[in-house]
Amino acid sequence: MKDLTACFVLIVALAPLVARGGAAEASGRLELLPIGNVQVSDGFWAPRIQVYREKTIPHSWSYMEWELRSLRKAVGEPVEGELNGTWGEANLYKFLETVAYSLAIRRDPELEQRVDGIVDLLRACQQPNGYLHVYVTNNRKPPWDPAFLDGSHDGYVLGHMIEAAIEYHAATGKRDFLDIACKAADEACNHFLGPNAPPGFCGHAELEMALVKLYRVTGNSRYLELSRAFVEWRGRGLVPPAGPTPRAYFQDGVPLRAQRTLDGHAVRAVFFATGVADLAIETGDSDYRLAAHRFWDSTTLRRMTITGSIGPRKEHEAFGEDYELPNDGYYESCGACGLVDFAHRLFLLERRSESIDVLERVLYNAVLHGIALDGVTTYYCNPLSDRDHLRDNCWVCCPPNLSRTLLQVGRYAYARTDRDLFVNLFVGGTVRVPFPSGELLLRVETDYPWDGEVNVRVEGTPAGRFALHLRKPGWSDGAELLLNGVARKVAPGDAGYWTFEREWKNGDSIRLNLEMPVQRMMAHPNVVACRRKVALQRGPLVYGFEGLDNGGKADVTLGTDPRFTAVHQPGLLGGVTAIRGVAARGEPIQAVPFFAMANRGSSTQEVWVEQENLTVTGEWWLGALYRPMREERLSDPRRAEDGHQE
Ligand SMILES: [Zn+2]
Numbered sequence: 144m145k146d147l148t149a150c151f152v153l154i155v156a157l158a159p160l161v162a163r164g165g166a167a168e169a170s171g172r173l174e175l176l177p178i179g180n181v182q183v184s185d186g187f188w189a190p191r192i193q194v195y196r197e198k199t200i201p202h203s204w205s206y207m208e209w210e211l212r213s214l215r216k217a218v219g220e221p222v223e224g225e226l227n228g229t230w231g232e233a234n235l236y237k238f239l240e241t242v243a244y245s246l247a248i249r250r251d252p253e254l255e256q257r258v259d260g261i262v263d264l265l266r267a268c269q270q271p272n273g274y275l276h277v278y279v280t281n282n283r284k285p286p287w288d289p290a291f292l293d294g295s296h297d298g299y300v301l302g303h304m305i306e307a308a309i310e311y312h313a314a315t316g317k318r319d320f321l322d323i324a325c326k327a328a329d330e331a332c333n334h335f336l337g338p339n340a341p342p343g344f345c346g347h348a349e350l351e352m353a354l355v356k357l358y359r360v361t362g363n364s365r366y367l368e369l370s371r372a373f374v375e376w377r378g379r380g381l382v383p384p385a386g387p388t389p390r391a392y393f394q395d396g397v398p399l400r401a402q403r404t405l406d407g408h409a410v411r412a413v414f415f416a417t418g419v420a421d422l423a424i425e426t427g428d429s430d431y432r433l434a435a436h437r438f439w440d441s442t443t444l445r446r447m448t449i450t451g452s453i454g455p456r457k458e459h460e461a462f463g464e465d466y467e468l469p470n471d472g473y474y475e476s477c478g479a480c481g482l483v484d485f486a487h488r489l490f491l492l493e494r495r496s497e498s499i500d501v502l503e504r505v506l507y508n509a510v511l512h513g514i515a516l517d518g519v520t521t522y523y524c525n526p527l528s529d530r531d532h533l534r535d536n537c538w539v540c541c542p543p544n545l546s547r548t549l550l551q552v553g554r555y556a557y558a559r560t561d562r563d564l565f566v567n568l569f570v571g572g573t574v575r576v577p578f579p580s581g582e583l584l585l586r587v588e589t590d591y592p593w594d595g596e597v598n599v600r601v602e603g604t605p606a607g608r609f610a611l612h613l614r615k616p617g618w619s620d621g622a623e624l625l626l627n628g629v630a631r632k633v634a635p636g637d638a639g640y641w642t643f644e645r646e647w648k649n650g651d652s653i654r655l656n657l658e659m660p661v662q663r664m665m666a667h668p669n670v671v672a673c674r675r676k677v678a679l680q681r682g683p684l685v686y687g688f689e690g691l692d693n694g695g696k697a698d699v700t701l702g703t704d705p706r707f708t709a710v711h712q713p714g715l716l717g718g719v720t721a722i723r724g725v726a727a728r729g730e731p732i733q734a735v736p737f738f739a740m741a742n743r744g745s746s747t748q749e750v751w752v753e754q755e756n757l758t759v760t761g762e763w764w765l766g767a768l769y770r771p772m773r774e775e776r777l778s779d780p781r782r783a784e785d786g787h788q789e
Contacts, residue, residue, distance in 0.1 A: 171563070172560060173565075175554055176554065176559065176576065177247065178247035178248060178550075178551065178554050179314070180553075180577075182553075182572045184571055185570060185572060185588075187570075187571075187590075187593070188552055188572075189571075189572070191518075192552075195518055195550055198519055199241070199518040200254075200546070202519040203241070203546070207234075209225065210235040212224055212226060212227075213232070214265065214268050217280050218268055227277075227278055228278065229278050229294070229295055230299060230300065230347070231278060232304070233299055233300045234543055235261075236307040238547075239258060239311060239320075240311075241546040243307060243311040243313070243314045245550060246315060247314035248550070258320075262317075266319070269326065272330050273330030274327065274330045275327045275330075287331075287334055287343070290383065292343050292344065292345060292383075293346030293383075293384055293388070293392075294385045294386070295345070295346075298345025299345055299347035299350065301350055302350035302351075302353035303353070304323075304324050305350075306353050308321045308324035309321060309357065309360050321360075325361065328357055331369060336368060342376045343376065347408075347411050348373075348394065348418055349414045349418075351415065351421070352370075352417045354366040354367065354370035355421035355422060356421070358425065359425070367425060367426070370422060374399055374418060374431075377398065378390075378396060378398035378401065380395075382395055388459060391407040392459050393408065393411055394406070394407055394411060404437070404441040405437075405438040406461070406462050408459055408460050409454025409461060409462050410478050410481055410540075413484075414484075416438040416442070417488050420485060423435050424488065424491055442485075443768070444766050444767070444768050445768065447482070447501075447768065448468055448509070449504075449666065449678050449768075449769050450509045450525065450527060450685050451501070451504040451505030451508050451509040452509040452527075454474055456473060460475055465669070466667060468672060469672045470527040470672050473524050474524055474525040474527075476509070476525060476544065477544045479510045480544040480545060483510060483555070487502055487555055489501075490558070490567070493638075496567075496614045496638060496640055499555075499568070503616070503683045506548070506552070508738055510549060511738035512525050512740065512741075514542075514546070514549065515534050515741075516717050519536075520536045521534060521536055521542045521545055522535065522541070527678075527687070527737075527748075527749070527750035528748065528750065529748040532748070533745060552570060553574075555568055556569075559578070562609045562610060564576055564609060564611050565612045565640070569587070569589050569592075569597045570591070571591070580607040583603075583647075584604075585600070586600045586602050588600075592684050595622075595657030595658060596657075597657070598654050598655075599611070599613070599653045599655070600652040601647045601649060602649060607646065608645065608647070609647065611653070612641070612642050613641045613655060616657065616682075616683065618682065621657075622657050623654075623655075623656040624653065625653065625656075626652075626653055628654075659681055659709070661680075661681045661707040662681065663701070663771065664677060664680050665759050665770055666759075667768050670768075672751070673751050674759070676751040677752065677772055678769075681709055681720070681722065684737070684738070685750060686734035686750075687734060687736075688732065688752060689741075689743070689747065690747035691743060691744075692732075692733040693732050693733060694730070695747070697746070697748055699752050700753040701727060701753065701754045702727035702728075703755065703756065705724035705725055706724050707722050707724040708724065709721075710722075715735070717739070719735055719736050721734065722734040722735075754772070755777075756777045757772070758778050
């Protein structure tokens, strides 16, 4: 019934306010804002960004020694100690991308000088033909080794180099790193697209999306052509597996148009899917668009945890079958980082809020969980049920992926066309939007995600007429909207945005009040691990129980009415809103946000907990994987006796 009422446009249409049918109608090309245009100053993200800039980056340098030693070895310097592995340089590049975002937020001459020194070293390492993968050079292996394309990581490393170089150029205006990356990309183009070139692709996807990004920056269509070739050559038996892993492990099982689900190594797979979505955005090819949607549905409707993680299987770090979502699964942090990017591309492709619903779920839960509150230790795996799982700080791949993802929160929050501004994430601070008619300054004040009130105010020079699209979060049932202090009844459009189009003046404001009740979430009944269980969610945050808050026992059992209340506790876990209530037998219980779990030493942890009398049937899921529990799902024996049972 609720869905039906949402179809009616319930507008009190008072000129000059115009509500349009949906954000999908927004015209013109979507552009992202430069990271530096978004200044974050709220109570949630600003302290975190400070930690990533002041703690995570200095801490990460110590791990770069391994990579820098490998670079120095490649230019003939005598070095001592272990050299990096085949994927190691990607860590250096992910870290440099993190640094670039930090510099975009605030320049730092000392930090820049350090990066410039590395760029000089990279230039010295680069082969005359442009090839640059020092692991291969140091170990005298053949570049793009045709016998080991699935494992050599040549393209994965190059992809991360390209992304870092683009962002360093964007942050500083310096071209040297970008020139090195272009030269290396040109070598890849010459290798795979030149006369008599052997078709193939790197078994760890990443270069596909990086080449599209490089095409956007340079306009060189050869990069787009190579990305397209890498996608098209898959599933045709062109890359021999070096080991016993199945071809699906590196997304080579069948050609793209025959791929129905996203399978194999979860990180490789989601990077590949992101590249396909990028190609759909740039080429408009409906085959890529359809494939991106198949991958999206396969992942988000059947293969994603409620915390936004993917890849439950330890063997091959892989996706499982549909609904195979064990709570003690593998769930690598890089998979979550990759899913944030895939969700972001789906938004750019379709301009629908449901993509951002997934992005928000992954970012505020799985990704934030991956990095400790202190910013220096990390998780490789992010299971939902855990015992004494201390942070492993494993520097194979995840730590710099987490920091580069989290420092992009300002980028994920907004998108614009020449006459539209999308507010996707509710992040407090200011944002400068370069409309053709002039720069708009927008101020956002909010205590999100702890509170659902979001105040958006236009400041400074009038920016003229444009449409402001405020995302209606998928988790939100009820909301109040006020324009310049006057309540407005505006229904969200089909794309899931509240749209306000008008001639905006200095001081105009919108207040959004999102109701933020504690919701007990159910999983689709096919998810065996979550049967007769619920998970708590409030706003975008998924919660979990830790033994140390609950008498040593994280696997609590909930009764019909757990009497949940949300209590903000400034002294707990850096300041979180905890959920307090009572268990089935009346003892007090407390849940904390999933992202903050495992920050207080050893402890048991459970996201999904037993719910007494819960009956979930297979009806009316309409493709959803998780839904709020309604009271009628509880078959309370006492209510049955009273004749009130459903
Ligand atoms: Zn990883």
